[in-house]
Amino acid sequence: MTITRRQILTGATALAATAAFQPAFAARKTVIKLGLDLASDHPTTVNLNAAAAKMKDATKGEVTLQVFPSSQLGNDTHMLSNLRSGAMQMMAIGDNILATLVPSAAIDNIGFAFKSPEMAWGALDGKVGEMVRADIDKAGLHAMPRIWDEGFRQITSSTKQILTPEDLHGFKIRVPPSPISLALFQALGAAATTINIAELYTALQTHVVDGQENPLGNIETQKFYQVQKYCSITNHMWVGYWLLMNGQFWASLPEAHKKVVSDTFDAQALQQRKDNQKLDSSLEAKLKGQGLEFATPDTTPFQKALTQSGFYKTWKDKFGAPLWAALESVTGQLA
Template identity: 30%
Template sequence: MKKVVLGTIAAAMLATSSFAADYVMKISHVVSDNTPKGMAANFLEKRIEELTGGKIDVQVFPNSQLYGDADEMKALAMNNVQLIMPSLSKFPSIVPQIQLFDLPFLFRDKEHLYKVMDGEVGAKLKSFVDAKKQMKAFDYWDAGFKHFSSSKQAIINPDDAKGQKFRIQSSKVLEEQIKAIGGSPQILPFSEVYSALQQGVVDATENPLSNLWTKKFHEVQSSLTLSNHGYLGYLVVMNQKFWDKLPKDLQEKVSQAMKEATEFERKATEEDDAKIMTELKKYADESKRLEIYELTPEQVANWRKVMEEVYPKFYNVIGEDLIKKAIETK
C-alpha cells in the first residue's frame, strides 16, 4: 500500500514539474552516463534548468535508450528529440567539409585544435551545418586524439605500417591516410573490432585512449604508439524549430549553459585520458604484454611530412582555403 501511495505522489510531482515547464527538451546520446560526454549531458540538463528557473524541462536519455547511433540524426530532424551530440563522422554525408577533422597530423596539439574549433574554421563548418535548416550547431565536444596500436609491429615510423591491416571507420580521408603509409584499410563496425584484432582479421587500429581502454583493445595488441595523429570528436546540435520557438532570454540561458557544459566536457576528457594512461602504463608494467611508445619531435615531423600528401586529395571536398586556414591558425 505504501509503495502505491509513494508511486502516486512521485507521479503527481513529475506531472506538476512537467506542467510547470514551458518547454521540454529531450537529449539523446549513445554512451553511458559515466563517460565525459554522458557526464556533460547531465551537467547541461542541470544548468539549463537552473538558469531558466525550470522553464525548460530537460530530459536526458543515455545509452541509446531512445535512438541508436544510426537513427538519432533523423530523430533530431523530425524534432522527436531536441538535442544530440553525434560523432563528427556522422556529418560528412550532409557537410563533406567536416572531414577536415579526419585529416592526419593536422593539429599540432590540443591548444591548436581548440583554436581551430572555436575560431574562424570551426565557425565556418558550423555554418554549413546550420544551412541545412533542420539543425543548429552549437559546440564541439571531445573524445580525444587517436593513437596507433598493433599486434604485428610497433608503428613508430611510417614505414612500420607497411603491409599491416588497419581497422578504420568509414571515411575516405582515413582510407587515404592508411594507404599513404603502405597499410591496408579495413572498414569494420566498432562492435567487431575486438574479435577482429583477437583473430588476426586486422593487425592494427587507431583509437582515442578511452576507446582503447574501455573496449580492452590493449589486451589484444602488443604495442601502443602515442601518436596523436588524428582526432575524434562530437558536434552538439539542436533541432532548429525548437531553438526558434525559444524566447530570446531563454536562448541566451541555453547558450550560457552550453558554453559551461563544453568547458566541463573537455576538462572531463582530459582528466579521463590521464587516468587511463596511468592504468595502461600499470597494465604494461605488470603484464609485459604491451609496449607503449612516445614519438620524438623529429619522428612527428617525419609523420607530418608523409601525411600532408593526403591533404591535396581533399582540396575539392573540404576546401583548400579551409585546410590552410586550419594549419595556419595560431
C-alpha cells in the same frame, strides 16, 4: 431556460476568482533526448549529465535533457539519420563522422595538423568553427557554438607495435565511418575498414581487424586494452565532438530556453575539455598497468608519406581555399 444577465456576471466573477488561484498559463516544457556513442563514465557523458542538471535548475524544471550514452539510441550513422528526420532531438557526434553529411566538419581532422589541444580549440572557437557551423546549419542541423574535446587519436594493435609508415602497409585497422579517416590510413598503406564503435570490441576480439585508432579515453572506457597489446602515441588526428540539435526542433524552442541550453552547453564545454585532457594525461600509466605496451614513434616519416601520397593536396582541394586558409592561419603551412 433563460439565462439572465445577473447569472452571466455571477458566473464570470466565480471563474475569475478560481483563476486567481491557478497559473494563468502552463509553462512550456522542453524535453531533449540526446544520444552519443561514448560510455557512461567518459568525461563527455559526465559533463552532459552535469549540463542537464544545470538546465533543469536554471529553468525550474522547464528544460529536461535526457542523456543516452553507449549507443543506446543506435550507432552514430543511425542516430544521425534520426536526428535529421526529427525522430531524435539531439546527439553528440565526432566531427570525422559528421563529415559524411557535412564535409567541412572534417577540416580539423587533417593528419598531424595540430600540435596541441589548445591549438585545435582555438581554431574551432574561431574562424574555422564559424565556417563549419554555417555548413551544419545548411544541412538542417544546429550546432552549439563550442566544440567538445575527444582528443588526439592513437594507434593500437594486437600483433605489433606501429613505429613507421611501413608497419601500416597491409595492416588490418578499423577506422570510424569517416571519409577522411579512411583516406588517411589508405594513404599510409593500411588495409583500413570502417566499423561503428558499438561493434568494434567484437571485431578486435575476433580479428576481423587487428588494430584500431582512438583517443586514450576511448581505449580505456571501451576496454579495448583487453583485446589489444600495443599502443603507438602518434597523435595523428585530433577529433572534436559537436553537440547537434535538429534544426526545426531548435527553431521551435522558446527564446529563453534556447539561451539556457546554448549558454549551459558552452560553459560546460570548457570543463569537459579540462576533464578530457586530465583523463588523457593520466591514462598511459593506467593502461600500462592493464597490459598495454606503449611506444612513441617519430611522426615525421608519417607526415612525409601523407605528403608524397597527395593526401594534403587532395583534401585542400576538397575543402576549398577559404577554409584551408583559415586552418593554416592557426596551424601554419601544412604541405
